[in-house]
Amino acid sequence: MAQQHLDPTDPVAGAVTGEALAGYLRAQATEFLRALRQHREAGAGAGHNGTEDSVDAARALRRSARRISGSLHTFRPLLDTDWSEGMRPELAWLSGTLALEHSYAARLERLLAALHRLSGSAPFPAQPVGSAAGTGAERAMAASGSAGPPVQAAAPERGSLTVGAAKAGALLDRQLTLARTRAHSSALQALGSSRFHAVADKVAVLASEVPLTHSAAADDLRPHAAAAEERLTDAVAALPLVTAGHPYNAEALIHGLSPDPSPHPQDAPWHQVRLLLRLHRYAREVLLGQNAPVDVRLLVSGQALNRHRDAAEAAAAAAAAARTPRIAPATAYALGVLHADQRHEVEAARFSFQQSWQKQTVGRS
Helix, strand or coil, X not given: CCCCCCCCCCCCCCCCEHHHHHHHHHHHHHHHHHHHHHHHHHCCCCCCCCCHHHHHHHHHHHHHHHHHHHHHHHCHHHECHHHHHXXXXXXXXXXXXHHHHXXXXXXXXXXXXXXXXXXXXXXXCXXXXXXXXXXXXXXXXXXXXXXXXXXXHHHHHHHHHHHHHHHHHHHHHHHHHHHHHHHHHHHHHHHCCHHHHHHHHHHHHHCCCCCECCCCCCCECHHHHHHHHHHHHHHHHCCCHHHHCCCCCHHHHHHHCCCCCCCCCCHHHHHHHHHHHHHHHHHHHHHHXXXXXXXXHHHHHHHHHHHHHHHHHHHHHHHXXXXXXXXXXXXXXXXXXXXXXXXXXXXXXXXXXXXXXXXXXCCCC
16 A cells, blocks of 8 residues: 655755744634624524624634644644643534534534435435546446446336335434524524633633743644644554455444444544544645645545545434334335445445545655
């Protein structure tokens, strides 16, 4: 497997000290405060998503919070320990709380679009970013050189699927809309809480004063960034990439249809790699600054892992809905087909990650 490492002799990344980290954290804190002001000016709005400006502001808040938290984690030896250890969980709480509403809305849209596509009750809708038309299994088999079965092969079963698809969609809509509404209320409560105001006050101080250690001004950031990259490559090396090369993973599918509601253990290492990839990207931003070249390999790999997470969570939502007591057999059947489709999407995303990760980055310094 081709592995890329930060080159200590690279003149672009050379002699990067704590001052670069301080500048990065100040910039992200300023972005956080700007997004907070924009959110307050836009207001939450009357609908679930609020106004478009408030949605964009909430997204910018999450983006800055993630980068500050990730940098505090990667470069924690250069920062005041008590301050950084107290700040990181608060930023993680804020980012997670603000992300819930959007994730529920996107999950519902994804599942309803898949139901329409599978049942043939509507034209194929636009797929999520980075996806192509067709099921994950079809894309995975096409990518691996295998000829998948023609789409018409599913026609005899579509009648049964169509019968339950409408009720399955209605059930998913009720469950996920309720969860989305609760997440919206939780986000509003969080933004008005004393806990959030304490976080905002600390970020405001960070915008002007970064609590570096006494030696941080002369310390090199590159070993810490290299350690983050090494943790990523070690985690990727532990992934079952051979399994990801196959278009069908019966073990994960069977687990999802079992009475056990816990996430499949196969998914956890992939989610961990996604988080480590994000930390590595943020470390590169600190080292290389705003003019950092785009690493296509990291970008495409991150997109594949995002699709993996979205599909895994959508499959879990379909399985949870199928466990609803006293639903009609046709509804349960439609949800089972939907769950299988999303697990195929998981496998396709894993295969896509495998292909992109093992490629050399073109033009990387």
